[in-house]
Structures are given as C-alpha cells and as structure tokens.
Amino acid sequence: MARFVSLYSGSSGNAFYVGGKDSGVLVDVGVSFKSLCDALNSVDIPLENIKALFVTHEHSDHIKGIDTFLKHLSVPVYASKETVSYITHNSDIPTSSTFIELSQHGVDVADMFVTPFDTPHDSLHSLGFKFHTSDDRTVALATDLGHINENILKNLCSNDLVVIESNYDCDMLKYGPYPYYLKKRISSPIGHLSNTDCSSSFSSLIYSGVTRISLVHLSEKNNRPEIALAYADSALSEIGCKRGRDCIIDIAPRFQPGKMMIF
Numbered sequence: 001m002a003r004f005v006s007l008y009s010g011s012s013g014n015a016f017y018v019g020g021k022d023s024g025v026l027v028d029v030g031v032s033f034k035s036l037c038d039a040l041n042s043v044d045i046p047l048e049n050i051k052a053l054f055v056t057h058e059h060s061d062h063i064k065g066i067d068t069f070l071k072h073l074s075v076p077v078y079a080s081k082e083t084v085s086y087i088t089h090n091s092d093i094p095t096s097s098t099f100i101e102l103s104q105h106g107v108d109v110a111d112m113f114v115t116p117f118d119t120p121h122d123s124l125h126s127l128g129f130k131f132h133t134s135d136d137r138t139v140a141l142a143t144d145l146g147h148i149n150e151n152i153l154k155n156l157c158s159n160d161l162v163v164i165e166s167n168y169d170c171d172m173l174k175y176g177p178y179p180y181y182l183k184k185r186i187s188s189p190i191g192h193l194s195n196t197d198c199s200s201s202f203s204s205l206i207y208s209g210v211t212r213i214s215l216v217h218l219s220e221k222n223n224r225p226e227i228a229l230a231y232a233d234s235a236l237s238e239i240g241c242k243r244g245r246d247c248i249i250d251i252a253p254r255f256q257p258g259k260m261m262i263f
C-alpha cells in the first residue's frame with residue numbers, strides 16, 4: 001500500500017511524505033527539523049523511514065530546513081541541476097551530503113520509481129514529481145506552478161493520487177491586501193495556481209481515473225479551504241461527480257499534518 005501525507009503546506013513551509021509503510025521519501029523541507037520530527041511523530045512515521053529528499057525548487061518555504069535536516073539525516077537529495085547548485089552554494093550543508101541532479105529519465109529510490117517534470121514557476125528550475133511504487137500505485141505532485149500546461153496535465157492524469165496547488169481565489173487576490181507587484185507575481189503564468197485553474201483540470205483528471213486529489217499550498221491571505229473546496233465541488237458537479245463518492249478531495253493544513261492517505 002502507498003502512503004502520502006502532507007506534513008506542512010503553504011508559504012510558511014512545505015514538507016510531504018510519499019512512500020510505503022516502512023520506507024519513503026520527503027518532498028521539500030521548508031520547516032525546522034524539530035517541526036518536521038513533531039509532524040512525523042504525530043503520523044507515526046519514524047525518521048529512519050526517510051530514504052531520500054526530493055526538492056521541488058529553491059524558494060525558502062521549500063528548503064529552509066535543509067541544513068539541519070541533513071545534519072541529522074544523511075540521505076541523498078534529488079533536485080534539478082539549478083536547485084542543486086543553489087542549495088550547495090547558499091546553505092550550510094554538511095560536506096558529506098550527496099546531491100543528485102535529476103534527469104528526465106527518473107530514478108529508483110525507496111522502492112519507488114520517481115520521474116520529474118518541469119513546472120512553470122519564477123524559480124531557477126522548478127519540478128513536479130511522479131512516484132510509482134513497487135505495488136503499482138502512482139502519485140503525482142505539482143506545487144508552485146503558474147499554470148497547467150499539456151505536459152503537466154499528462155503527468156497528473158491516470159494517477160491514484162494527485163497532489164496539486166490550489167493557491168488563491170482570484171477575487172480575494174484582486175481585492176486583498178497584497179501590494180500590486182505581488183498580486184502580479186502570484187497571478188502570472190509563472191506564479192501560483194488559482195482555485196479556478198486548479199479545478200479546471202479536474203474533469204481530465206477524473207476521466208483519466210484519478211480518485212484522490214489533495215489540494216496544497218493554499219494562501220493564508222488569498223484563499224480559504226471552504227472556497228477551494230467549493231471550486232472543487234463545482235468542477236466535479238459539472239461532470240456529474242460528487243466529492244466523497246467519486247473522488248476524495250482533501251485540503252492540506254498549513255501548520256499540521258493532513259489526513260494520511262493509504263491506497
């Protein structure tokens with residue numbers, strides 16, 4: 001059985017666990033080591049289960065805990081060439097740390113085959129990941145992306161679980177407190193994904209067989225879980241589907257683990 005749990009999600013810090021019961025990997029470590037351990041403890045995942053770290057991109061909410069993490073746990077770090085270069089030049093990581101630049105062909109790690117795909121974001125080189133477990137379960141994860149292109153949709157379709165950003169409500173962002181430059185950055189095609197754009201992918205996802213969707217990286221100021229869910233519900237009802245019956249939709253909380261998905 002595959003397991004996925006969001007440990008922390010949002011601009012204050014991200015960390016996700018993907019794997020099985022006895023081994024798995026972390027995606028991003030944008031929180032302190034203590035916070036990470038607290039979250040793992042609360043969902044009964046021993047630290048030793050973590051066999052590798054995958055990093056989506058170099059923004060601090062995705063890497064700020066990497067120094068202390070690697071001091072406590074010596075596991076390989078997989079990321080794009082540009083992200084590897086950024087981290088190794090800008091973080092106080094142990095000299096013994098192993099960094100591996102991902103190629104499009106993917107890698108075998110912790111009983112899974114992991115394939116990266118590019119995501120459009122205003123970072124050096126941002127990646128999403130597709131995880132294929134040894135018991136043939138698949139998870140696709142795409143967070144921090146300004147829009148969904150054809151290649152991303154192809155990677156998201158036909159998985160058992162899709163973890164996708166649903167960052168902001170267009171009206172809340174438009175009329176909210178953020179300065180103009182930030183509104184422009186967030187809503188640009190290389191910024192973050194709106195509820196509207198996220199939910200517009202649902203018909204393709206559901207038709208391809210996706211039955212679980214986890215919405216992550218919700219903005220604190222420009223979104224609310226109930227609004228993201230309302231967009232999800234309306235996208236499902238347009239194709240005659242219902243949340244809970246045809247597709248499980250979960251929202252990742254900011255400061256604590258979400259629901260452990262086992263499938």
Ligand SMILES: [Zn+2]
Nearest residue numbers: 011059061144
């Ligand atoms: Zn982020």
Ligand SMILES: [Zn+2]
Nearest residue numbers: 059121123144
């Ligand atoms: Zn980012």
